[in-house]
Amino acid sequence: MELAKRVQSLTPSSTLAITAKAKALKAEGHDVIGLGAGEPDFNTPENILEAAKRAMDEGLTKYTPSGGVPELKNAITAKMKRDQGLTYSNEQVIVTTGAKHALFTLFQVLLNKGDEVIVPAPYWVSYPEQIKLAEGNPVVVPASEENNFKITPGDLKQAITSKTKAVIINSPSNPTGMMYSREELQAIGEVCLENDLLIISDEIYEKLIYSEEDHVSMAQLSDELYANTMIINGVSKSHSMTGWRIGYALGNKEIIKAMTNMASHSTSNPTSIAQYAALAAYTSSEEQVFQMREAFKERLNALYGWLTEIPGVKCVKPSGAFYLFPNVKEASEQCGFKNVTAWVEALLDEEKVALVPGAGFGAPDNVRLSYATSLDQLEEAAKRIHTFVNKHQLKE
Template sequence: MDLAQRVQSLTPSSTLAITAKAKALKAEGHDVIGLGAGEPDFNTPEHIIEAAKRSMDEGLTKYTPSGGIPDLKEAICKKMKEDQGLTYSQDQVIVTIGAKHALFTLFQVLLNKGDEVVVPAPYWVSYPEQVKLAEGKPVIIQTEEDQQFKLTPELLERAITDQTKAVIINSPSNPTGMMYTKEELEAIGEVCIKHGLLIVSDEIYEKLIYTEEEHVSIAQLSEELYNQTIVINGVSKSHSMTGWRIGYALGNSKIIKAMTSMASHSTSNPTSSAQYGALAAYRGSNKEVEEMRTAFKERLNKLHTWLVDIPGVHCEKPKGAFYLFPNVKEAASICGFDQVDDWVKTLLEEEKVALVPGSGFGSPDNVRLSYATSIDQLEEAAVRIKRFIEKRNSRENMEV
């Protein structure tokens, strides 16, 4: 039996492939250091866990409204007002099964066949695939490393056609960790207003910033941009709640209503106890969030220093998220590889360090390293990578 064309068009995940190989090596007893994790290595704060338990003890285990419980919607609106000065009402909010589900549902209700969505590269791996699943066309724009991998108004303008319906902005970015400034967002916003484009603003890493700069949402820059922006966020990264699967979208009430209707036929509602946990996350102290951010900042500073000391590795220092995205094309060449993907595969086989190839993010000369693990593991990973390059380089020179 043939599968649906929409599934056949999906690109296999390089992230899953390298993860599967790393798990197989671990199962064989090898000491594998995995730097592919897209989640904090801290446990969920205790007051959130207790709130979820309490909700179950109190019998709050039934169906909830498809778009989320009113108290959580209200807490999300309050958070947006306090953090970004943005005013939303409950009919402008949908609570979803993670931010990924919010994005998926948005594209399903937004796109008709052939509609185009501008996706700056490097991109999070699921953006293009979700657009394709909605029968849309992802239009990939390659950004420049010396411009910190950021979309510019000029690049956006050149990509727009009569079929362009939306553009994705991700700040701080997965996989690069880079952030847009207020001025950069204003310039991009002018182009979006000019062409009537919906802005999909993925802000899931907004609490994980390691400079003095503050997170800026493009929705807060003007009334027009507020009206043309759907904000995507959640508690997965900020409160180490990846497995709880609670995200949300905010914006135009007509779009949110359509998303809620679709969710009612696909998922019924987000898990009730997880919603009460998220409610506690937004009503409670941010002490643990700040502690986690401080730890990530220390890891970033150390790992970046170690990486740039490795021959052939070039790396812009990011400002947020918990990833580094170094260019290792020269390192791969030193080792005798034409493709970075092959370099990554051999590094895992010989030194047991698992990185994620940048090809899955639309940037084949790079790799993504997560520093959501201990400093000791990060230091050992850097030692192994450097040893691998030096060893391979010596071998290449001997063969010459």
Template sequence: MELAQRVQALTPSSTLAITAKAKELKQEGHDVIGLGAGEPDFNTPQYILEAAKKAMDEGMTKYTPSGGIPELRKAIVDKLKRDQDLTYEEDQVIVTTGAKHALFTLFQVLLNPGDEVVIPAPYWVSYPEQVKLAGGKPVFVSAEENNDFKLTKDQLKSAISPKTKAVIINSPSNPTGMMYSREELEALGEVAKEEDLLVVSDEIYEKLIYTEDPHVSMAQLSEDLYNRTIIINGVSKSHSMTGWRIGYAVGDKAIIKAMTSMASHSTSNPTSIAQYGALAAYTNSEEEVERMRDAFSERLDAFYEKLTRLPGVSCVKPKGAFYLFPNVKEAAVNCGFRDVDDFVKTLLEEEKVALVPGSGFGAEENVRLSYATSMDNLDEAAERIKTFIENHQK
């Protein structure tokens, strides 16, 4: 039986072969160091675990409203006021089965066939696929490495057509770890206003920032941008709750209402117990969040120094998230590989270090390395990569 065209149009993830090979090597008994993790290596804080258990003990195990329990939506409203001085009402919030589901549902209710969404590259791998699944067309704009992989005002203007409906801004970014300043967002916001674009502001890494520069949301900049911005966020990265699958979208009431209606016919509601865990995350101290952030900051400094000493490797130092996105094109060429994908594949086979090739993120000269692992693993990975390059250099 022939599959639906929408599924046939999806681009296979370039990370699958590496992931599968790494698992195979581990099963064979090899000591594989995986630097592909997109999640913190810390357990969920104890107070969240206890809140979830309490919810189970008290029978909070039934269906909830499709848009999330009122207590959690109120906690999200309070969080946005506390952190960013943004004022929302509860009917401007939908709680979803992870931030990924928030994005998926948004594109489903927003896009008609042929509508275009501007996506700066490098990009998170699911953005273009979700746009395509909604019948839309991803329009890629290469954000230059010498501009810290960030989209410029002129680039955005040049990418717009009569069919452009939205632009995605991910700050801090996966895979680059870069973040936009207020001035950079204001410049992009001018274009969004002039061209009547919706701004999809993915802020899932906003608590993991290693600089004095504050996180800024497009919605903070003006009343117009507040009205045309949909904030996407969740507790997965900030509170090490990736498996709990709780995210949310905040913004225009009509869009949120449509998303809630669609969710009622897809997931029914986010998991009840996980919602109570997320409620605890947003109504307690952020001491554990700060402890995790401090650990990531220490790892970043140490690993960045080792990585940038490697021959043929250059890297812009990120300001947030937990990824490094070095350019390894020179190293790959000097080592005789046809491209970076081949470099990554052979590194895994010979030195048992798993990286994610940048081709899956729209950047063929780069690789993504996660430092969401122990310092010992990072030190050993750096040594293995160094040995690999030295053994292959011509």
């Protein structure tokens, strides 16, 4: 039986593929260092685990409203007011089965066949695929490494057509870790307003920032941008809750209503127990969040130093998230490989270090390294990469 055309064109997730291969090698007994996974290596904080246990003991294990329990919606709106000074009603919130599902559902209710969404590159691997699944067209706009992987208002203007419906802004970014400043967002936002574009603001890494800059949401900048912005967020990265699958979207209540209706026919509701765990995450101390962030900052500084000592590796130091996105084109060429993806595959085979090729993120000269693992593992990984590069250069 022939599969639907919508899935025949999908590109498998490069991050999940490399993680699966690394796990398979580990299962065979190899000493693999996996720097591919996009999730914190810390366990979920104890108070959140306890909240989940209480929810089970209290019988909170049934269906919930499709858009999430009111208590969690209240906590999300309170968080937005507290952190960003933004006021939302519960009608402007949907709780989803992870931030990925929030994005997927948004594209499904937003796009008609042929509608275009501007996707700055490097991009998170699922953006283009989700747009295609909604029968839209992702319009990839390369952001230069010289501009710290951020698009300019001029880049955006050139990409807009009569079919453009939305633009995605991911700050801090996966895979680059780069963050847009208030001034940069304001300039991009003005272009969006002039062209009546919806702004999809993916803020999943907003708690993981290591510079002196503050996180800024497009929705904070003006009443007009607030009205034109859909915020995507969740507890996965901030509270080390990737497996709990709780995300959310905030914005226009008509869009939220449509997303809720669609969710009622797909997931029914996010897992009840996970919602009460997320409620605890947003109504208790963030001390463990701050501790986790400090650990990531220490790892970033160490790994950045080790990587930039490797011949042919160039890297822009990021502001947030937990990724480095070095350009290794020169290193791969000096080592005699036809492209960076081949270089990454050989590194895993020979030195058992798993990185993610940048091609899956729209940047074929780069690789993504997650530093969501211990300093000892990061140091050993850097040594192995250095050994790999030196060995192949000597062959030349």
